[in-house]
Amino acid sequence: MSRVYYFDQNSLKRAQIQEFEPITQIKIPKKYGKIVGLTGGSIHAIHLYEGGECVLYDQSQVYETKFENEDEKVLKFTSGYHHSMILTNYYNVYAASVNQSGQCAILNRGELRPPAKVTYFEKRDLVVHDVICGVTNTFFLCRKKNKSQEMQEDGYQLYSCGFKTRNGNGTDKDLHVPTYVTKNVEQLFTGNYSYHFFIIKTNGDLFGSGEGKNGKLGNKKTDLQLSLVPINLPLELTTDDILEMQNGYYHSVLLTKNGEIWTCGKSRSTGLESDVYEFTRFTKLSNHFITKISIGRTINFVITSKNEVFCWGSYMSTTDSTEPKKIELPDLEEFSGVEIVNTSLYPFIYESVRNGFVIDFLNLLASENFTDIEIHEQKAHKAILQCRIGLRVDSIKQTFEEHFTKEEFERVLQWAYGEKRFGFELNQKMKQYFHIQNCNSKRLINDISELYNDEESKDFLIKIKDFEEEDEDEKDEDEDEDEAFEEIPVHKCVLFARSGLYREMFKNVQTETNEVQDYSNKTLESLEIITKYFYTGNIHLTADDDPKLILEELQDASDYYQLTDPLRLNGLLKKMKLQYKL
Secondary structure (H helix, E strand, C coil): CCCEEEEECCEEEECCHHHCCCCCCCCCCCCCCCEEEEEECCCEEEEEECCCCEEEEECCEEEECCCCCCCCCEEEEEECCCEEEEEECCCCEEEEEECCCCCCCCCCCCEEEEEEEECCCHHHCEEEEEEEECCCEEEEEEEECCCCCCCHHHCEEEEEEECCCCCCECCCCCEEEEEEEEEEEEEEECCCCCCEEEEEECCCCEEEEECCHHHCCCCCCCCCEEEEEECCCCCCCCHHHEEEEEECCCEEEEEECCCCEEEEECHHHHCCCCCEEEEEEECCCCCCCEEEEEECCCEEEEEECCCCEEEEECCCCCCCEEEEEEECCCCHHHCCCEEEEECCCCEEEEECCCHHHHHHHHHHHHHCCCCCEEECCEEECHHHHHHHHCCCHHHHHHHHHHHCCHHHHHHHHHHHCCCCCCCHHHHHHHHHHHCCCCCCHHHHHHHHHHHCCCHHHCCEEEEEECCCCCCHHHCCCCCCCCCCEEEEEECHHHHHHHEHHHHHHHHHCCCCCCEEECCCCCCHHHHHHHHHHHHHCCCCCCCCCCHHHHHHHHCCHHHHCCECCHHHHHHHHHHHHHHCCC
């Protein structure tokens, strides 16, 4: 069972799924491993597991999402009160659960179990780049197919569907198909129990729409806004300062790039002394640098730069609290990261893991590309086995062939490439012969990170031109002189696993050479950092690196290298921007 906690009556409780009243008596099937992402509403939940499974739990039933393409993976999922939407790496959208107001963008007014594909956009040559759920509405940020580069400066087209009065296009009727709202949208913000939303346009203007009672739109008014209306921020703020915005039922919260909280709306939710009708700075955590917010119906959670969690506001039947309370996280030092998700009923706190690793390396094992060892008729990669087990490959091969059955080795292989723990008996055997314990996916990350330092086993070179200008007097007049290159040694199998760009290159370009020239126009420093990211899942800067230059050069790295976990790298770049105040 994954380490997931839900916040109930001002305390954390270990989340065994069958304890939840809204999700009656559901038990997670044993075949699923660690939860690496979750979302949900009042009667359903969606879990993403480390093996890539995306599972809907809905009214005592379990539904595994069946994607259209074999290698389709989840990029994002988001939930409202009764529905959820899933966006994949093919830019397909899948809808799940209740569709009573058209919020699932599918004409069927019934219930979608298991999740069903939304076909509206592909029929109109639109590509969905982001999807965001409100309480009973859904918003889509789209671009025309094959025109993304041309339209880059114009931002996204906004479409919405769902409950009347909350779609932003002036209508007061339910919309059962996505309907155009506006263009030139850069970002959209709402909440899963929110009756209002905000957008930032490419020119920097802020607009809002939906219910405005209690001043939660921040425009000094309390009436309903069927269409988009301009929102004026305080003089101290511009939209360039905004890192994130989220909305509750009675209030709105924004996080600035310098770690400050600003809020407006009802006092029992904002934590301010009285209702406020424009964005006002929340000063009760001014001695902390806030890196993340998670806003529920009437409650606020924040995470600080030190991984501390605070909450305030009101929650279900508990007493309102305007004073931030620190939440003690069990075994905090063991957490690889902290994530908070506010569903429509429970706020969840869970351990975050870099699930892109698991997906990538299990796909590497299944592909059998660049395998260079065979044990019990099973092909594998020497470098992976050696870093995971910690012995020389000849010893590993001999031990498995003499003391393990073929079935046992197949299970060990699954573990070696990132799947969940193996069973008790096999675990005892692995401890006996290899002294391996705690065989979980977290160790995969550590082991692959160590592989980065194994220069001897690297079998491939990424070459980059040395653009350092030579002295004119020292230049050779021979035009055919070999160009100077810098080289980055890597493992071919790691490039294949972690980067779709290299994967396609290796599949389509049949050559015996073990080197490639990089044409990304990035500096050597940036290339070394992204290459190390393939191994470690983190960004590592040295004292000599220029953070501003690295940040600029890596902004498009997720798309250029076609990463399985683009949100991971983009999140690290966002934290880096905060850390260095760029």
